[in-house]
Amino acid sequence: MSWVGIRIREAVVGDERVLGELDRETWSPLHAVLPRPEPGRAFFDERHVPAHYLVAEAADPGVVGYVRVVPSTPLACNAHVRQIQGLAVDPAARGRGVARALIRAAGERARAEGATRLTLGVLGHNAPARALYVSEGFAVEGVQPGEFLLDGAYVDNILMGRAL
Numbered sequence: 001m002s003w004v005g006i007r008i009r010e011a012v013v014g015d016e017r018v019l020g021e022l023d024r025e026t027w028s029p030l031h032a033v034l035p036r037p038e039p040g041r042a043f044f045d046e047r048h049v050p051a052h053y054l055v056a057e058a059a060d061p062g063v064v065g066y067v068r069v070v071p072s073t074p075l076a077c078n079a080h081v082r083q084i085q086g087l088a089v090d091p092a093a094r095g096r097g098v099a100r101a102l103i104r105a106a107g108e109r110a111r112a113e114g115a116t117r118l119t120l121g122v123l124g125h126n127a128p129a130r131a132l133y134v135s136e137g138f139a140v141e142g143v144q145p146g147e148f149l150l151d152g153a154y155v156d157n158i159l160m161g162r163a164l
Contacts, residue, residue, distance in 0.1 A: 005058065005059070005096075006056045006057065006058055006064070006096070006097070006098055006101050007056070007057045007058075008054050008055070008056055008057075008101060008102065008105040009054065009055060009057060010050065010051060010053070010054060010055075011050040011051075011052075011053035011054065011055050011066065012050055013044065013050055015050065015053075015055055015063060016042070016043045016044050017043075018062065018063045019043045019044075019053070019055070019063065019066055020037065020041065020042070020043040022063065022065070022066065022088055022090060023037050023043060023088060024036065024037050024039065025090065025091070026088040026089070026090070026091065029150050029151050030123065030125065030126050031122070031123055031126050031129060033123070033148050033150065048068070052068050052069065052070050053066050053067070053068050053069075054066065054067050054069065054102060054105050054106060054109060056089070056093075056098045056101060056102055058093065061090075061092075063090075064089060064090040064092075064093035064098055065087075065088055065089035065090060065093065065098045065099065065102055066086070066087070066088055066102070067084060067086065067087045067102040067103065067105065067106045068084065068085045068086035068087075069082050069083070069084055069085075069106045069109055069110060069118075070082065070083055070085055071083070072119060079114075080114065080115055080116045080117060081115060081116075081117045081118075081119060082106070082109075082110035082113065082115040082117070082118050082119075083118070083119045083120060084103070084106055084118065084119070084120040085120075087099060087102060087103070087129075089102075099132055100132065100135075100136065103132070103133070103136050104136070106118065107136075107162075107164055110164055111164045115164055116163060116164055117161055117162070117163060117164060118138075118161065118162055118164055119141075119159065119160065119161035119162075120133065120138070120159075120160050120161070121157050121158065121159055121160070122157075122158050122160060123148070123150075123155050123156070123157065123158070124143070124155055124156030124157070124158050125155055125156075130158065130160075133160050136162075137162045138160040138161060138162045139160060139161065139162065140158055140159070140160055141159050141160060141161045142158075142159035143156050143157070143158055143159070144156060144157040144158075144159070
């Protein structure tokens with residue numbers, strides 16, 4: 001898969017170092033509910049395996065982003081739903097369509113796995129991400145008011161989804 005000169009591929013174990021660095025570099029209270037990742041912390045673990053990630057790769061400098069796409073729950077009754085649980089783009093690569101390419105690739109991956117819906121959660125104060133998701137066909141399906149306390153302020157969790 002490729003858009004705008006970016007190649008999208010499944011992550012491999014060898015991507016761990018660069019994905020960990022990207023995670024630390026892109027961390028922001030605008031989108032993160034977990035604390036800033038510590039240097040040396042493993043990116044992959046038993047719940048976060050390479051097969052859950054698609055990476056965006058440019059000819060130079062290499063990996064410039066990732067999206068994590070997983071089943072929404074382990075329940076058979078909603079096996080038709082995939083959820084985006086993480087999206088990051090290197091600040092130097094922003095504005096080049098990388099996030100859009102990753103979102104589209106996530107939809108293609110979900111469809112290939114038999115999913116009919118793609119969902120995600122986004123913080124209410126993250127207007128750029130919300131606008132991107134709307135432009136890619138996602139609609140607000142619910143709001144969890146004040147779901148997170150971040151930097152001393154309560155922040156809504158916006159639930160979004162779309163049919164595939």
